[in-house]
Amino acid sequence: MANAPATIIxxxxxxxxxxxxLGAFAFALVALGRQVARRGGDLxxxxxxxxxxxxxLLTVFYVDNGKNLPVWRDLPVIAYWTLxxxxxxxxxxxxxxxxxxxxxxxxxNSS
Numbered sequence: 001m002a003n004a005p006a007t008i009i010x011x012x013x014x015x016x017x018x019x020x021x022l023g024a025f026a027f028a029l030v031a032l033g034r035q036v037a038r039r040g041g042d043l044x045x046x047x048x049x050x051x052x053x054x055x056x057l058l059t060v061f062y063v064d065n066g067k068n069l070p071v072w073r074d075l076p077v078i079a080y081w082t083l084x085x086x087x088x089x090x091x092x093x094x095x096x097x098x099x100x101x102x103x104x105x106x107x108x109n110s111s
Contacts, residue, residue, distance in 0.1 A: 019063040022056050029053035044096055051095070055088040 033049030036042060059081060066072040066080040075083075 019060055022060045026053040026056040043101060047095060048092060051092045055084050058084040
């Protein structure tokens with residue numbers, strides 16, 4: 001019980017110093033997507049979780065290595081954090097709306 005405050009403080013400090021903690025979040029998204037697919041759940045949840053995990057991993061990669069990459073080193077640091085999501089989320093939304101398997105499943109669920 002005495003370690004609880006230290007754990008909370010570490011949980012608040014470590015993410016600000018090391019963006020690699022997001023890898024655990026990406027892993028949780030992959031685990032969610034896999035479980036939904038294995039249990040025959042909603043394909044929209046599966047596709048969203050898997051794609052979002054990829055966006056999180058790209059974000060971590062660019063935050064960690066952006067200063068060493070040719071095009072990325074000229075961009076501001078905020079771009080490392082935002083560009084993967086700004087590009088990836090509209091693509092995910094387009095897939096969720098337009099993909100034939102997802103549309104077919106939503107029609108089957110609504111009727």
